[in-house]
Amino acid sequence: MEILYKILIDPFVQMVAAPDLLAQVVWEGLVGGVLYALIALGFVLIFKASGVFNFAQGIMVVFAAMTLVGVYEILRGFGVYPTDLAAYLALALTFCVMLVLAVAVERLVLRPLVNQPDIILFMATFGLTYFLIGFGELLFGGNPKVMIAEQLHLPRGAIELKILGGFVSLQKVDIAAAVVASIMVIMLAVFFQSTRIGRALRAVADSHKAALSVGISLEQIWVIVWFAAGVVAVITGIMWGARSQVEFSLQVIALKALPVLILGGFTSIPGAVVGGVVIGVGEKLGEFYWGPLIGSGIESWLAYVIALLFLLFRPQGLFGEKIIERV
Amino acid sequence: MLYRECGQYKTSYEADQAVFPILQDRIGIATILVVAFIILPLTASNFVISSVLIPLLVFSLAAIGLNILTGYTGLISLGTGGFMGVGAYACYKLTTAWPDVNVVVLIVSSGVFSAAIGVLFGLPSLRIKGFYLAVATLAAQFFLSWCFIRIAWLYNNNVSGAIEVPTRSMFGVAITGPTADPVTRYLVTLVIVVAMTWVASNLIHGRIGRMWMAVRDMDIAAELIGIELYQTKLLAFAVSSFYCGVAGALMVFLWLGAAEADSFNIDQSFLVLFMVIIGGLGSLIGSFLGAAFIWGLPIMLRAAPAFFGLSIHAATVEHLQFMIVGALIIFFLIVEPHGLARLWQIGKQKLRVWPFPY
Amino acid sequence: MRAPAPDQTAASEVILGVENVTLSFGGVAALRGVSFEICKGEIRAIIGPNGAGKTSMLNVINGFYQPQEGRITYKGRTRHTMRPAAAARGGIARTFQNVALFAGMTALDNIMAGRTLKMRRGFFWQALRHGPALAEEVVHRRKVEEIIDFLEIEAIRKVAVGQLPYGLQKRVELGRALAMEPDLLLLDEPMAGMNLEEKEDMSRFILDVNNHYGTTIALIEHDMGVVMDLSDRVVVLDYGRKIADGSPEEVKADQKVIDAYLGVAY
C-alpha cells in the first residue's frame, strides 16, 4: 500500500506542490530530448535512404566535435586571428572533413557491401565506429576537450524566469540548441519535400529503381545522406559539447538514440524529434520523481523500457508506415 | 586432398546423421581434443593459459550462446553482456550461500537464472523483429548493468561493489579463487566448454535445431509446418542465455577471479557479437574461430611492436589497435560476410574435391 | 484424362467447406462472399485471372488471413479464425507460389523439418541426441527418404536448397509438405516458371500423391491444360467472386469464364 502510494500518488503531489521545479525538470528533459532528436535525425537520414542502421552516428558526433576543436587549435597554432575567424574556418574545414568521410564510407564500406543483409551493414558500421574511435584518438589524443562555444559566438549564461511562484533558469546555450535543432529539422523537411534530390532520397527508401529514374545514382545518394548526417553530427557535436565537454565516451549516446527511433519510427524525421522530446522529458521526470524510490540512475535504462513498452503496442513506431506482411 | 572419402559408406542412418560423418573430420577433432587436454596444459606458460586460452574458451562459450540466438534463430541480441552478468552474480550468490556445494555444479546451474532472465526479455520477440528486438535486448543490457550497480544484495553489500571469487576446491584441489592453479582452472573450463559445445551441437543437429533454423530462414513457412514461433523463439532465448550465463560465471570464477558491474557492460555485448559475426553466423566452429580472432588479434597487435623491435607509445598502440580491429571487421564483412566459418567450409570443400576445382 | 481414384468417386464426403468468405485489406476487397466445397480425395483446382483472389483464398484456408465474414468448415469443425500452426496440426499442408523453403538448410533438412509435428522427444533427449531421440530421428529420416525416393531427388539430398534450380526447389517444397502427411494439400501454382518436362514430372507427382496417399489436393494453376488434365473439379474466381464451379469440361464451356479469361492465354 505504502509503496503503491509512493509510486502512484506521491510524485504527482510533488509536481503540483512545486510547479516551478516541474517546469525546470521538463525544460531539462526538453533540451536533453532535443539533442537525442539531433542524433536520431542522423540515423533516420541514413536509414531512410540506404536502409543502413548507422551505429556510427554517435562516434560521428564526437569525431565531428573533436575535429572542430582540433582543427581550431591547429589554426590557432598557425596564428590565425581573430579567434572567431579561426573558429568559423575550423567549422568550414570540419564540414569538408565530414564530406570526405561520407565519400570514404561510401567507397570503402557501402559500395562493396551493397545487397548484403542489414545485419551485415549494421556490423560494418560497428567496424566504422571502432575505426573512428582509434583514428580520432590517434589524431586528437584520448583526453577530453572544451568546445569552442564562445569563439563560435554561442550565447552564454542563463535567463532566470520568475514564474509559477519560483525560479526557472534556462541556459541560453540550451535555447540556442533548441532553436538550431528546430531550424535544422525545418530545413531538412523542406529539403526532402521540395528539392529534386530530396524526392530522390525519399524514393530510395521505397525502391532503388525509383531513385535512378529521378536521375541520381545510388552512390551519389549515399554520399549525400552520409554528408547530411555528418552535418547534423557537427551541429549536434557543437551543441552537446557546449553543454558538457567533448570526449570519446560520449559516443554511447548513439545508443540513447535507439529508443528515440523506436518511438519515432526509423524513417520519420518529425518522429525523431517528437520521440527525442518524449524520451528526454520522460527520462528526466522518471529520474527526478521516481528515481529515488528505487535508487537513482534509472536514466540509464528508463528510455529503453519506455520504448519497449511502447513497441508492444505500436511495433512500427509513432510515424512509421504500417508493415503489412504479404504471403 | 587430405579428405579421401573413398570407401567411407554408411549402412545406417545413425552413421549418416552423425555430426562428423567423415573419418578425417573425426581424426581432426580427436587431435584437437588431445592437444587441448594434454599437450597445451603440459607445454603452455601460465600467462598463455590464464590470459589467452581460458578467456578464449569463455568467449567461445558466450559466442555459442549468442550464435544459438542470432545465428541459428535469427534474433539479434545486444544483451549478451547483461546475461553473462546474471550468470556471474547468480553464481556468486550461490557459492556464498552454499559454500560446500560443488562449485562446478553451481557454475552450471547459475545458467538457469540467466535463462530465466533471458526468457523474460525475450517475451517481446513475438511482436517485434530485427533492430526493434535489438532495442529490447539493449533494454535488458542497461537495466541489468544498472541492477549490478544498484542492488547491493547482489554483491553481498560489500563496499567495493565488486564480487570476489571465494576459494573452492574439488577432490582437495583448489579450482577457484586466488590459490587455484591456472592449469586446473583451464582444465575445468575446458571440460565444461567441451561438454556444453557437444550439447549445443546435439540440439542443433536435431529437431530443435531445425525448428530454430526454420524460424530464422522463413518464419511464415515455419509456422506453416506447425512450428509455434513464440515457443521456439523463447526456447532459443532460454538456451542462449543459459550458455551466456555459464560463460559469465566461468569468466569470473575461472578467469578473472573478481568482477564488477563494468565487466558486463554494453561493450562486452558488442565484443561477443563481433565474435559471432566474424566467426560466422550459424556455425559452432565459427564461434570458436571468431572468439580466437577477436580475442587473439589485440594480443598479437600489442605484441607486434615489441616483436619488430619498435618502441611505440602504449597509448598509440591502443589507438592503432582500435583502428585495425575496426578496419578488419569491415574487411571481413566485405570479403566473406559469412565469416571465418565459411572460409573454413570453402577450404574444406576444396580439399574434398581436390585436385578438381569443383 | 485420368482414372478417378476409387475412394473419391465412392463417397464424396466434404473435407473442407468455405461459406461466403469475405476478405479485404483496408477497403480493398480480395474475396467477396466466396463459397465452395472440397471433397475428400479429390483434386480441386482454383483458377482465375491475375488478382482474382486465388492466393488470398488459400491464405484464408490455412489461417494466414482472417476473413471479415464467412465460415470455414474443416473436417466437420467450423471455425472463424485459425492460426497457420493450428491448421498444420489439423493436417493442412501448403506450398507457395514463389518457393518458401528454408534457404540455409539442405533439401534433406527441409523435408525433415516437415516432420516436426510428428516428432515427440523432448528437450532432454534432444540435448543428448542418443537413445530415444536418435531412434526417433532415424524413424523419421526413413519416412523422409521414402518421400525423397518418391520425388526422385536422391541426387540432391544433401545440397543446400539455395543452390538448387527452381524446378527442384519446387519439388523439395512439395516434399516438405508431403512430410507432414497432410489430409489437405494446398498447392499455389506448383508449376509456375517450369519448362515442359518439369511440368510433366510435377503433374505426375501430384497425381501420384493423390493416387498413392489418397491426399485431397486444392491447387491454383495458370496452365489451363494442366488444370484440365489434373483436376476433378474446378472453382473459377474473378475479382474475388466465384463465377463458376464444376467439372473441367463444364467450366471450360462456361461463358462467364470465357469472358473473364478473354485475352488471357487459354
Add this chain to the structure above:
Amino acid sequence: MTTVASMQPDTIPKLLLHNAVRFPARPAIRHKDLGIWQTWTWTDVHEEVRALALGLEALGLRRGDKVAVIGANRPRLYWAMCAAQALGAVPVPVYADSVADEMAYVLDHAEVSIAVVQDQEQVDKVLSVADRLKQLSYLVYDEPRGLRDYDQARLKSFVDVQASGRLRLAAEYDASASFEQSVAGQNGCDLAIVLYTSGTTGRPKGVMLSFDNVLISARNAIAFDQLDENEEVIAYLPLAWVGDHIFSYAQSYAAGYCVNCPETAETVVEDRREIGTTYAFAPPRIYENLLTLTMVRMEDAGTIKRAMFGYFIGVARRWGEKILNRQRVPLTARLLYGLGALLVYAPLRNRFGLSRIRVAYTAGEAIGPEIFRFFRALGINLKQLYGQTEASVYVTAQPDGEIHADSVGKPSPDVEVKIADNGEVMFHSPGVFLGYYKDPQRTAETRTADGWVRTGDAGFFDPVTGHLKIIDRAKDVGRLNDGTLVAPKYLENRLKFYPNIKEAVAFGDRRDYVCVMLNIDPIAVGSWAERNNITFASYAELAAHPLVSDLLARHVDEVNRSLAADGPMAGAQIKRFLILHKELDADDGELTRTLKVRRGFIAERYRVLVGALYDGSSAADVETEVIFEDGRKGIVTARLKIIDMTTYAARQPVVEKAA
C-alpha cells in the same frame, strides 16, 4: 583348374546354399536405397531367394520355363535370376533401355512365361506389346509406384510373391526341402542363362550358357587375379550384358564377394566413391569419360594448380607405369612419384572412387593407349581383356606385369586360341556356349563341329610378346580398289583416342580411298568452345562450326602421320572426312545396345553423305529421321562440309615399346 572346379558346387543356386554356410554373416549384396547402403548377408540372400523361388513356383513357374528380368541393377532382379535357376527355370535378362519393339522380339523369341520387372516404365513397355506375347502369364514388379490403377490380373508385386513363398515355408512342411531338392536336382551342364546379344547385324541372338560355362570361366578368372570374398564391385552395367552377368553375378557367387547396386544412374560415380570398388569391369568409354571429365575440370582450375597437375601427370606418365610393373627406376623418380601420389594421384583415384582398386578391366572395345596409360600411370592396375558372350567372356587377358597398351593379352586359363587362314581369331574353351537359342543355323555358322568358335574378329599374335592383337571385325577388314588393306575399326579407334571425337565411322572397302564420318564429343568440344568463347545453341550448330572442323582436321592429320608409320595400314590413310550433325544413337539403330557403331546400317542410312564423300563434292545436304525418347519420330536436316586431308608416304614401322 577344371578338376578343382568340378569338386565345388556346379550350379549357382548350389553356390548360394554353399555361401550361406561358408560366409553366413558376410555381405553378399548392397543397394543404396533410401539414402543408405542397405545390406544383405549371404544368409539373407538365401532366405530372400528361397521365398521368391517358392512364390514363383506357386505362380506356376516350372523347370525349363523362361523368366525375363528387366530393369536396372537391383538386388531383387539378381535374386530373381537365382530364384529362377533354383527352380530349373532359365533367366533371360533384357536390356532395360530397349524400346518396346525390341523387347517384344526378345520376350516372344525366348517364350518368356514370367517377367520380373523393375517399375511402371518397364511394365508399360511390356503391356504395350503384351498381345504379341502368347506365353507371358505374369508380370512381377518391384516398385508399386503408379501401378495402383492398373488391371492387376497379370500383375504381381515382388513383395506379394515372396510373401506367398514365405507362407508356403510356414504352411507346407516340405517347402524348404522341395526347394533344396530342386536345387540339388540340377548340374553343371544344365542351361543356366540365355543372354541376347544385339549383334552388329540382324536380330539379337540368344546365347545359351550352361552353369559350367559360366562358373568354370568365372573360377578361372578368380584364380587368375587372386580374387576372394573381400572384393567390392559396383553393378551398373546392363544386366543383359555378359560382362555384368559374370562379374556382378557368377563371380560374386563363386568367390563370395559383395556386389553393390548404385542408387540411381546419376549417382553412380558418387556411389562408386562411397564404396571404393576393389574389382572393376567396364567398357573403354567409362574410362574415356573419366579422363575427359578430369581434363575438362582441370581446365577450369587455377593456373598454379593446373601447372602442378600437368607436371605430376608428366612424372606419372614417365615413371608410373614402370613402378606399377615393379621395374627398376631411379630414386629421384620414386621420390617425385611419391610426392605426386600425395598431391595428385591418390586424390584423383579417390575422386574416381578407385582408391582401393586391385584389378580393373577394360573390354568390349579397344581402348586408347593414352587413356590406358593414364590410368596405369596413376597406379590403377587397369588391364585389357578380350572376350565374347559366346565364350562366357574370357578369351584372352593381360596377366599382371605383362601389360601392352595395344594388345589384349594372352589366352586365359583353359582357353586355346588360333588364327584362321583369313586372319579370323578362333577359340576353344570350357566357356564355349551351348548354342544360339532356337537358331541351329547361325550356331553352326559360328561354332565348328569340333567346338571351335569363330570370333568374327581379325587379329594376330605379336611375335615379340606373344600377345593377341585385334585389328577389326574379320568381315569388315576390306581392301581398297588398289588392293591395300583397310581395317575400318582400327582407323576408328585411332580417331576415337582423341577426347574430342566421340564416334568415327570409316569407309574404304572396294573404294579408291578412305573416308570417315566423325561425331564430336559434346562435353569435350563444348568446353573447348566455351574456353575459346565460341557460342553455339545446339549440337548440330557446334558440330558445323568451322573452327571445330579445323580442330578435328588436326586430329585426323595426326592419325594419318601415325598411320604412315604403321606398316600394313600405311596405305589406308584418311583422304576426306565430315562431321555428322547428330550424335549416333542406339535408339536410331545407329549403335548397338553396347554402343558399337553399325557401319553397314549407317552407310545405308547416310547413303547421300557417303556418296558425297566419294564424288568429290565439298558439301552435302542430309535429312534424317530420328526417334525421340517418347517414341515420336522427327526429321533433322543439315548441310555438312567435307574436308580434304593430305596423306603421307609410308615410313619404316617403329616397334611400339610396351608402356
